[in-house]
Amino acid sequence: MGMVGGGRGAFIGGVHRIAAAIDQQIELVCGAFSSNPEKSRLSGEDFYLPTDRVYGSYEEMILKEKELPLGERMDFISIVTPNHVHFGPAKMALENGFHVVCDKPVTFNVDEAEILVKLVEETGLIFALTHNYTGYPMVKQARNMVKNGRIGKVRKIVVEYPQGWLATKVEDTDQKQASWRTDPAKSGMGGAMGDIGTHAENLAEYITDLKITEVCAELTSFVEGRRLDDDANILLRFEEGARGVLHCSQIAVGEENGLNIRVWGETGGLEWHQMRPNTLIVKQLEGPNVHYRTGVGNLSDAANHAQRIPAGHPEGYLEAFANIYKNVAACIQHRLAGTQPTKLERDFPNVKDGLRGMRFVEKVVENSRGTEKWTKL
Amino acid sequence: MGMVGGGRGAFIGGVHRIAAAIDQQIELVCGAFSSNPEKSRLSGEDFYLPTDRVYGSYEEMILKEKELPLGERMDFISIVTPNHVHFGPAKMALENGFHVVCDKPVTFNVDEAEILVKLVEETGLIFALTHNYTGYPMVKQARNMVKNGRIGKVRKIVVEYPQGWLATKVEDTDQKQASWRTDPAKSGMGGAMGDIGTHAENLAEYITDLKITEVCAELTSFVEGRRLDDDANILLRFEEGARGVLHCSQIAVGEENGLNIRVWGETGGLEWHQMRPNTLIVKQLEGPNVHYRTGVGNLSDAANHAQRIPAGHPEGYLEAFANIYKNVAACIQHRLAGTQPTKLERDFPNVKDGLRGMRFVEKVVENSRGTEKWTKL
């Protein structure tokens, strides 16, 4: 693995490195950790990399690594930069034969995402997008239950993602995470929408296997002077007549990272909360609520494949994140070995999910600014 | 107290009788418990009433009771019939000098509600509407905290009311509660909206003291053949720039009576769940969430006035309901004594709250049927 971004002071880069390390199948072999070459070099030292594998730019990394013999050179790049620096390295990596793991949202805008989709199709390379919340075992269990008819035809979906960390104008302080996320030049047209709204959209579609077809939205920038939305309330229409609500916020004071989803079908319901990730509540037409738990031994293969330890030993965010890397590693190993990955191993978000996310943000912003009630996706 | 409706087989009538009995300030002295005189008579026996105080119709009751001497005759009527039979007895009671406690929604439509508002103003009589959820101590605590600036200027409100009991076509079975609630001729233009949506609207406005100014709604009848909405998803705009979401459902399989509300302001947040009513979660910009509890001794006068027993002894739905009757009884006692009720005693929903609820339903239905994005209230 070669990393783009994630040098000293970054947040999500460290998460990717831990996630890649957990299952001991992936080694960080090189990186272009910062657009500042000195910072990149120092970061390389932090990770015990030889100096000649620490590069001053992703361009340099891709070209130099390509010259190394197979088996020695990086197998894929991991892109952990702000949104506006996803497209460049992703495109160049694909064009030079490297697989890609990319943080979300996939690109800065829809056009870029469409180019990447095409490139992935043409090259046949692996492209994983870290919509990490779908990596949780109980999310996979939920998807599996919906698919198996456990709750009947889906009627209603409520997905929420409240956070509170941008309730004040943090971007005016020294907070690096806040400053690029609230800057349209770096984040794209969505603020909270791009940062967390896409996670919520992806989660809802992943679990139900239903696409959102229309949106009716109100985006707000509550904090004075903020240039992007920090709050979103959206009515959703899904395929097959399902209806829904998505609301997310970064001004919900006191909320940590409260992604959660409820799905109700004709004969049952499901409820999952990211902050209590090892429990899935299953609701029934007749009879009491049932609390499914990771590790207990009555779960689907998809859930079992995504957990490492027995019941009652909580797995969390990093393990869910690692599930993407684990599957990417397995798929790359299969490529190298000339074998086929299983369906479970191929289960990670990809470039098309990325494109859907970009379109979702675009349409939500468009609807919110306009007067028409429903905007089609 | 004289009761209209609530005979054998009814649900909410029994709740009203318990609520009235709890604080031992109100006596059931007469009733017209059913439009079926025989059923009314039998119900009167159940409640140990003398036969001459059990009437065949509310008209008879009001006229006969009026002839009894003060002190002996009923002081007020309690109307616990389906929606389409609220207006008649309420109007006649007011016209004949009786105070009124009326179940919600206040009337069948907006016009009727407006007439009642006028009548109450003209007569000066007491009119209480049993939006009982505002009777919970922690709801009063929440209102008090918002008023005192504990969470700063309100930004976002999410109020939910999921139920699952109408997920199948229960109205085709023998279920009396389901059949009138899904019948437009008895329920009015709102199904879930009238039955529980108005509770949610009332709760949000009560706690925040902000009026809803615009709605953008999607109502759905998920159950085939059902004539009224059984599900509603609504974007809300409130006074002073606050934004919100209200969703309620009667097809949310496995949900019991999940009314809950979250309010976020500039400096804090509040969270309350009807099914865990004795806890109010308070969120802060800096610092951990704080779980306020009834009976603990650090609450507002409004909350303390609404509870009866010390911390850790759960009070529930009936006690919250009783808080309305308790205050009505106190206000009537003050009238009789020529004294003034305190602010705490005057704290119960009234006919104007009822009118707001009717308008809310009307506008939500109108918006849901039309193509305009926002409909003003």
Next chain:
Amino acid sequence: MGMVGGGRGAFIGGVHRIAAAIDQQIELVCGAFSSNPEKSRLSGEDFYLPTDRVYGSYEEMILKEKELPLGERMDFISIVTPNHVHFGPAKMALENGFHVVCDKPVTFNVDEAEILVKLVEETGLIFALTHNYTGYPMVKQARNMVKNGRIGKVRKIVVEYPQGWLATKVEDTDQKQASWRTDPAKSGMGGAMGDIGTHAENLAEYITDLKITEVCAELTSFVEGRRLDDDANILLRFEEGARGVLHCSQIAVGEENGLNIRVWGETGGLEWHQMRPNTLIVKQLEGPNVHYRTGVGNLSDAANHAQRIPAGHPEGYLEAFANIYKNVAACIQHRLAGTQPTKLERDFPNVKDGLRGMRFVEKVVENSRGTEKWTKL
């Protein structure tokens, strides 16, 4: 109902009056509300009683009421005084033909309890002891499930009752509730043990239908100068080889009224918490935990008989308390009518449960003071 104790400033008297009122089958017709006749008189006014039914002492009340014609005189007395004033009115009431409802613990010591047991046997009168926590629907459901083999042969029972209200020397302030409870002359030999330990013991035996056979205890008085235990940790042996732990405390800072119980058998487990009383968690050898809820419709007759409103409408402490009064009222009505109460109607704690509680306290105190490891009950 005639009440002994419960005048102005009392706590549990008010609870009894509400509990008796809830189901509208019981009327407070007289009382000796205080050993202070003036206080008794004023309390009588609070409850709208005629002055000639407000008595200066329980002796006077019992004798005078006995002279009134049947139908007019009280049917039973309700004793809500501190522990040392239970025996007197209970004995005299029984001797004069009145049924008794008595607050717990039943008497001041074992000797008194034995006399009452004998008197009840001789007179055949009804004697209900308000171990109110067994009045909760989900406690009855738990008992029913154990009886029906849902969890197999019982192996382990953990019952807890943490409170924090006596963590400081409250009895030195004006707190009436604290002062008699910590006074050996009024409370008996147990402090926390008598006040709440007996509730825990009663709950464990009620649910499992197993008697405690041996105890090994450590009682502590943590607050300096306190004369009775304010904390107890006890190992338990039950019939049929079950083992257990009971701990209760009144110095557990921040705890409200945290009575809870867990029972594990060979094939399942049960968990119930008084502060979330409408949920019973059922555990299984294979398969997930199941959360049974009041009102949902899949409960035992015993649970259904003890609830009044549908799912999601929380019933609490007062309703559970009222279940004792409801059953007492039903049993008295049957006596008057010459009919037989059902098994469900006869389900309330009685004088023998009271005696067991007194013996339990006695043996726990004895064991705690001595050096022998196990003391037989």
Next chain:
Amino acid sequence: MGMVGGGRGAFIGGVHRIAAAIDQQIELVCGAFSSNPEKSRLSGEDFYLPTDRVYGSYEEMILKEKELPLGERMDFISIVTPNHVHFGPAKMALENGFHVVCDKPVTFNVDEAEILVKLVEETGLIFALTHNYTGYPMVKQARNMVKNGRIGKVRKIVVEYPQGWLATKVEDTDQKQASWRTDPAKSGMGGAMGDIGTHAENLAEYITDLKITEVCAELTSFVEGRRLDDDANILLRFEEGARGVLHCSQIAVGEENGLNIRVWGETGGLEWHQMRPNTLIVKQLEGPNVHYRTGVGNLSDAANHAQRIPAGHPEGYLEAFANIYKNVAACIQHRLAGTQPTKLERDFPNVKDGLRGMRFVEKVVENSRGTEKWTKL
């Protein structure tokens, strides 16, 4: 790191490897993964080790690694075998200059533990014992709060560890984990006591910094034919007059891994549950319960040092486990660099904690078998 045990089919070995990998400071360089050399060899392949670093026995590993140059040879061994195979490799590693990380309980019996304590003192080598639950940030926060007087002088401690996985005779099936844990020849004198009771003991002493001074215990083997205890109920006396209860079980049907602790002092209380590890509930004499959360930014240095990601991103069991490895790695790096570890880096359980655990088990077993009420530690 060189590993002893943890080959194919093992459980805790995999946990150690993940824990060591998470922070990317430790590399698995060699191992003797099984007493079966072929199994060891295959396991080595699983971990991508060169064949000459995969050994047939721990003796061979220690001797061969010792011959390798510093910097290339392993820095420490990680012992993940069943209890009866802790002492041998630990002793030999210490005698040959290798640091040790050892799974708990530290040895088979007290004598072995005493020898190790002496050896560690003599050699000055690092010895970490993986009482991993003290690695959780909120456990460190709790310890810190007790130390800083947040709850005043400690009065009462209740620590529990219910599990249900041994509720039936699993050891008669093919379950490797169950079979050695229930075998006195491999597990030592304690069954549940050694496996999980020591975790509970360690947690209580770690948080409160009070030593247990006396125990009064009842151990039971509920499952017929089981040779070691599968359930324990223990009264505890601590230094400075604190009192407590410890109960643990492996027959508590439906319980996963429910380690939890409550501590009450003179002015406050603390509550922590391993299955909801990112929350610490703090209780106060006056005022509501406060829910402290990881990542929120108001925690102690000790807690902050033990977490990796922001609020709302759950960290779990593996991360807590990794905190021990992280600190061990830091301490070894300091040794190599000739610098001093900070107090935070030195914070992990050591060989003396191991000895305490062994003594605790010994005394509990002794007390349970005897007739004396209290046994001194």
